[in-house]
Amino acid sequence: MKTILFVCVHNAGRSQMAAGFLNASGSTTLTAESAGTIPTEQINPVVVDAMSEKDIDISGNRPQILTQDMADGAHQVITMGCSIEEACPATFMLTEDWGLGDPAGKPMNEVRRIRDQIEQKVKDLIEKEN
Numbered sequence: 001m002k003t004i005l006f007v008c009v010h011n012a013g014r015s016q017m018a019a020g021f022l023n024a025s026g027s028t029t030l031t032a033e034s035a036g037t038i039p040t041e042q043i044n045p046v047v048v049d050a051m052s053e054k055d056i057d058i059s060g061n062r063p064q065i066l067t068q069d070m071a072d073g074a075h076q077v078i079t080m081g082c083s084i085e086e087a088c089p090a091t092f093m094l095t096e097d098w099g100l101g102d103p104a105g106k107p108m109n110e111v112r113r114i115r116d117q118i119e120q121k122v123k124d125l126i127e128k129e130n
Helices: 014-024 045-052 068-073 108-129
Strands: 002-008 030-036 076-079
Touching: 002 014, 002 068, 014 030, 014 045, 014 108, 030 108, 045 108
Parallel strands: 002 030, 002 076
Antiparallel strands: none
């Protein structure tokens, strides 16, 4: 089983959604973890609601800090759209960046748009890796 590590700054939105989609996909070859460089206390509740619309429950997940061991154990590390002013892991490890907008503070319709982009990228990743 190959682990895909999804990383964003706060581990409260994009990376949680990506891991949720991958882990709910039924893939027999891939599993997902998510982490952040500066994790918050909880997942964005609008993100939890948006994922529940897709029948994926991430309400029990908690943001966690990115560690070197996590990165070393991953088959691939994917960042969600880091910007230079944020503490982006891309500066200290080889990553692929998906360049996605941050759902923090956004209304549900914008969170849904980001969620749907993530869902398609995860589907593409699964297809590429299988």
